[in-house]
Amino acid sequence: MDFSSDTSAPAHPGVIEALGEANRGHAPSYGADELHRRLRAALAERFETEDFDFWITASGTAANALALSVMCAPTGAVLCHHEAHIARDERGAPEFFTGGGKLALLAGSGGQVDEAELRAALSAIDRDFVHETPAETLSLTQLTECGTAYDRARLTHFAALAREAGLNVHLDGARLANALVSQGERPADMSWKAGVDVLTLGLTKTGAMGCEIILLFGAMRARFAELRARAKRSGHMPAKMRYLAAQALALLADDLWLSLAGQANKAARQVSNSLCAHPGVELVYPVDGNEVFVRMPGELAERLRAAGARFYPWPGDCHRFVCAWTTGDAEIEALNAALG
Amino acid sequence: MDFSSDTSAPAHPGVIEALGEANRGHAPSYGADELHRRLRAALAERFETEDFDFWITASGTAANALALSVMCAPTGAVLCHHEAHIARDERGAPEFFTGGGKLALLAGSGGQVDEAELRAALSAIDRDFVHETPAETLSLTQLTECGTAYDRARLTHFAALAREAGLNVHLDGARLANALVSQGERPADMSWKAGVDVLTLGLTKTGAMGCEIILLFGAMRARFAELRARAKRSGHMPAKMRYLAAQALALLADDLWLSLAGQANKAARQVSNSLCAHPGVELVYPVDGNEVFVRMPGELAERLRAAGARFYPWPGDCHRFVCAWTTGDAEIEALNAALG
């Protein structure tokens, strides 16, 4: 009963198998290998465009921070939700990679930026007023830190507002697959067609060993050379990059990534149902993916822990339960048994 | 006949096997897993000490730059050979991670720092003269960029000179295994016992998928918390770190790393013998590891390439041939055939 995080789950066996297959013979280093070429084709198909460039990292923090470093100048700011992973959980990575850029935090319930806050922040930008740091990028998160998903219309609307104000748009898609499945959307519609300039596509939480893809769409491709140079100097251009591409290929093949996300989402709905059927348990946010946030009596939390359930307390006086592709009937049954 | 680089070789099958074994069930993220605990014990045994802390990265550039970032202030400098990897091949990674520190370059033949140069640089340090950037760290490379090895006495002597001048000592051991084998030395004798404060122990070129270990010895352990925080914010604390530890364990077990390095070294000696037996070919540096640098007629280089040999031209009007753990009789025979 490990609901602590989707990052404590193992990789899907298909990923390990793919590493074994990638491990045959010599191959060019630094991304010039055959698997990278095949991955490009696979991404083009999934995202329904050829107008993109990409880079793979083994870390989500690196993928977000590298992406932002080519979107926002050292003298600029990134608008994001005050609970965003880039603001709260990455130890200053965006500030480090941008060379001292700022994050400007926006309020909003359920982990989603509030529209009035966004509009106010955008209209307050005065690029000629040298003393204040102008926002240059809007970074949204899909799923949000509260496990909710922006629906397509809202995502598209917010991206349009940002663009009108002269900002570019970043999407932290550490759990994008979960959102795609729950919203029934296609990758293109939740990214470049919605106005996203740069996407951080997370596969680690979905089922990879460590694989996050930065996609630069359209005009942002002009920054690819800079992205690559920054990846190099930050140690995110490991020599044997074929193993990163191999992971991505294994998960994109036959849309395994979406199947795994679907399994995790389904498990989360079951966890939510089980928990909420219990008196005194209250669901805090809609379950739009693989995360369940509930408020529950302390006595119950202790009982669950005693029964072997692992989960974290969370800001807002609640608890977070995360399901992974590994969460199956056994865990749900054990949870139900513990709930009594 | 791929002599282009040891990074184009695949991982040893034992490494992939270890990843499969590590892929069972859930495990704590961020280095709190069981494999990390076992790796600590394995490192303690190999390095004959408990007085160390360590961090694993997937990239050698990251390992070197992170190490230096806790050894040298933004207002300080790192002394290193002018051909050192950190100076020539890492796109400013040390400058980025240290926050703007400088590299001060030293001359010396065969990739090794010249003692007179080192002494002059050390005696020129004046920490009270605020205009100049004082060296705080000496970084040596083992094997050097010319494939040579510092012998133990020389390494120990240079480290002692640095320490007397108030510097700490970093060893870039991207190919340390090759040096250990060729010099017949124990890991402890080529690191902390020789006066090395921080070692970057490379395993990628030896046979890992991507695995470089930073070891902080003795007093430098006080900087471990800072190292970990800097690893986090630079994206070198991926969630599922167990797979990094698994690679290291597979290579340290039964000293597989040294066996593989020995194979590569042996192949290099054969390559060297084959090449040098040919008229007009001249060995440029001693072959102390798995790299061979020769000067050869352009016509011969073309002939070898036409026969399918891959190798790089190198500064100093020569060519570099690198052997990996995969280089075997087939490659040597093919090379001999091409040489005619």
Added chain:
Amino acid sequence: MDFSSDTSAPAHPGVIEALGEANRGHAPSYGADELHRRLRAALAERFETEDFDFWITASGTAANALALSVMCAPTGAVLCHHEAHIARDERGAPEFFTGGGKLALLAGSGGQVDEAELRAALSAIDRDFVHETPAETLSLTQLTECGTAYDRARLTHFAALAREAGLNVHLDGARLANALVSQGERPADMSWKAGVDVLTLGLTKTGAMGCEIILLFGAMRARFAELRARAKRSGHMPAKMRYLAAQALALLADDLWLSLAGQANKAARQVSNSLCAHPGVELVYPVDGNEVFVRMPGELAERLRAAGARFYPWPGDCHRFVCAWTTGDAEIEALNAALG
């Protein structure tokens, strides 16, 4: 009727005179001059201690950012009020000088940090939780951005709370003189005796041409060498530093700085009285120094502007009137006339 800012006022004539006197003959560069020695003595007398080191800059932004750069690591955060000058008006200077450190913003009315907010932020620090950025410094502002002053007890209390939590304490004293005068306090009591580790003592707004002194008290003196090196590399060690010391000496002599601050404070009280005597005008914050914040009918603001008054609109739907040492009866009378 220029109430736009105290930085639009000229320097006090005594400052210019001091520059002329300092301009005699050759003098050592970089702070080794006689005037620096005399300034040290003057500061020791005013601050009733010898246990300090100091550095002068021509810019308040530089003084704050340099101070913070030796107080907070790149991996740490500075707690400050969300309207603090370092957060809102310095274009990311703290992030730049610290090498990517973060500012963590606290709420509070009247420009002053709210105690409950501060306590919550301090108790939330978990230095072992590597993902979040731990606060290392508390930065308070005296006068605040709303023109209010922390009284001595509150300043001392907040500093003690910070220290108990392991933080050091910075005071941005861009308008410290105004606070000292209005609170009737001695410099020592509002700085090191109150628990302030590093003070940025502003003299520019008081009457200098450009002169801000960073004072490191007690244990923070250990960071002076680093401060000096960082000043050098950031261009805040100009060659002819005697002219910075000369300004400070001129203002400290006979406590001219306090006299000038007193004049400005008195003028501010008069402006406040005049404005508030007018129907529909409401004082927004207490006038603890030389700044007056009022809410007023738009029609009145227009009328004042038409009569030649210069002042800025301010966040919170109000207007800011700043008095300088130059604000005298003529301005007050003109204001009264315009008010009708």
Added chain:
Amino acid sequence: MDFSSDTSAPAHPGVIEALGEANRGHAPSYGADELHRRLRAALAERFETEDFDFWITASGTAANALALSVMCAPTGAVLCHHEAHIARDERGAPEFFTGGGKLALLAGSGGQVDEAELRAALSAIDRDFVHETPAETLSLTQLTECGTAYDRARLTHFAALAREAGLNVHLDGARLANALVSQGERPADMSWKAGVDVLTLGLTKTGAMGCEIILLFGAMRARFAELRARAKRSGHMPAKMRYLAAQALALLADDLWLSLAGQANKAARQVSNSLCAHPGVELVYPVDGNEVFVRMPGELAERLRAAGARFYPWPGDCHRFVCAWTTGDAEIEALNAALG
């Protein structure tokens, strides 16, 4: 007999007088004042163009580093002479301001870049080879650190070589006035007409209190907004900027800067003549400005010091004598007397 540095000289009285005149009444802060407008016109006249933007700092280190920060990316390098002030005497300021850019050092005698070295460095640039740091800027120094001047043809030639290779060109003109006088050249011919994109025009050593002007010519004007933002966040946008403009105006008026440089140059020639007339004294570099480098018997150096002469030993086993606008007949006579 102070020949230690031109920075130990006082400002010209006209500069102090100008500060007094600038000190009348209120004036807009941050460079929006009337004196800045007048300075723009004065610079346009001296440099025979309107196609420029400018920024003033009080520090030469800041001026150089700010200039380079808008010319070279964090992933790029600046080519400069190995003895250049930016490389040797600014404590890593270029690395700090560029966000971790590198300096690539070139050899050459007399402080001047060697043409073959420059050509080799330019032809080695491979922007597609991500591992190495490509040079983006050539920075030359006029006068050089050895007191020599590039003649116009050579400066123009080097700038053209750099431009052909895709680099932009920076000129560190800390002592440009001395070079202009000795070479009999006009400011335009030694800057933008010679292919210089960004000039750091030093006036401090010439006779200011602290005043260095960054001039962006032609296409580089597009980076002015970034330069201003970087100046702000690095503390080089002090509130009362009128006093910086006032200094520059005073020195440009009636070409006082060139007169003062001419006086210093003349004194240097006299010093050189006096020293070289003495047996055993050897001139090391041509005297193209206000600096004299000689090799002399240790006994003689001691005698001069005993007689009260101040001068510094210099790398290359020589001594440096610097003349300022203040160096007059009295100093020369005293020197002659000491020489005996």
